[in-house]
Amino acid sequence: MAVIEVRGLRKSYAGRPVVNGIDLSVEAGEVFGILGPNGAGKTTTVEMISGLRSRDAGTVNVAGFDPAREQRQLKEMLGVQLQESRQPAKIAVSEAIELYRSFYRAPRTTGELLDRFGLGDQADTRFEHLSGGQQQRLSVALALVGNPRVAILDELTTGLDPAARREIWSFLSDLVAGGVTLVLVTHSMEEAQALCDRVAILDAGQVAALDTPAVLARTGGTTVIRFASSEGVRVWGLGELASVVDVLVEGNQVTVRGTDGAANDVLAHLTAARIPFEDLRINGPSLDDAYLALTRKEPA
């Protein structure tokens, strides 16, 4: 059952379309990633889904509520973490959590959130004295205070060290096991690949692709095979293989790009032709390649 249903969503700023006809549907219990370059309309889209921004056209339904109308009921079951939102400088971590707890009918306990987000030692620390990563963890914790059915997290792990990032990922996995639906807006392919069941790649206000990370990776991606060989001239024969797209020789370094079966074909060819090689590396298709192919811009 779809918990978030978006149809024909549009939004323009000063006549310039930012969201230009987006259709999405997020299933209950799913982790749904929204990826895309800066200015692709990611944040505007989730702002319209969470009721922060009005839409020009289209329909949005979140667990049976229209965010443009039924604000109160929707907000009781929706947790949102915003980019660039800070807490007052002098508020202590546990005070911020207690304050946000008072906003909801059935909040999580302060102790659980402090534990989960590794903020137990900072319970009495004021916001101004927290590190960037601790501030970010508090911000995610506050989004989940109200025990939401749906959580929208924008730039969740930006500025976190790898250990803290993995801790938050593991907490999110627990949340999902408990039936929470997650929408992650992210720049991190690693995050999308690690967490998301499905990913929508936005470009210029439209959905450029929508599928599981594995399928997306295969559609846009190529396999890259690199090795060193002293007999550079003879490897040109690799270009004749059906699965190979191109071959690049620089000195004794050979780079072969191809489709799915290319690695097998290249190895078989090298062995059969008795071409000596060393330092062989194979990189399978990744979400990065798919992302770049679909958006044709450098990820920020």
Place this chain on the structure above:
Amino acid sequence: MARRYFWALVRNEARLLSREPAPVIWAVVLPMIAGIVTPLVPPVAAPQPYLGGMSFAQVYQPVLVLFTASVLALQVLPTVVTQYREFGVLRRLRTTPVPPWHLLAAIVTIVSALTLILSALLVVIPAWLGLPLPANLPAFGLTAVLAALSFLAVGALLCGVARTSRIGAGIGGFVAACMWFAAGLWVPRALFPPALKAVSDLTPGGAAAEGMLRAITGQWPTATGLTVLLVWSVVGFGVALRTFRLEAP
């Protein structure tokens, strides 16, 4: 439910305010010290013919009350609110079941309550130390309440028109200083030349101080004085409602 989170907001704002040293010193400590010291120094507490028979301690009583009210309404309120807008605190609240105006209401509640309590203390403590109470106490109270209201309105207006917290704090400080001058902080109002008095009577600070001084001598504030305070209140809140934005531009 509604009551529970509103008081949580009020308690939280009170706690945060008590952690900021500047408002505590300017709005609480300094006026209190002045209110305690002036009645105890004989020359300051003695009636002076050129002040219309009042003592320095008496003519400064309205100044101290208005000083406290202006720091809270014109400096604390705009600084806190514009900072909350800048930090995205108000925007963040929009994603919770609690509408952001509840936070604004909590801040206004704290500022109003502090203003009233401190104003009362600035009358009661000096009286206990020997300074005569204002001869027309209800008139003094009425003027103090209307003065607080008009200052809050101007403070709210600043929250609406100031785009950043630095601008808000800057204009707020300047406007507060104008109010202090109009109320007679640097030069007692009895010594104002007529033109200056006429202009200052049109400001909330001047109109309020004049009304309080009249109350000290047993009179009621003039209708013009009360009208000035009410007009500033209506205009201030009116502009605030039209210009206030929850999100930074």
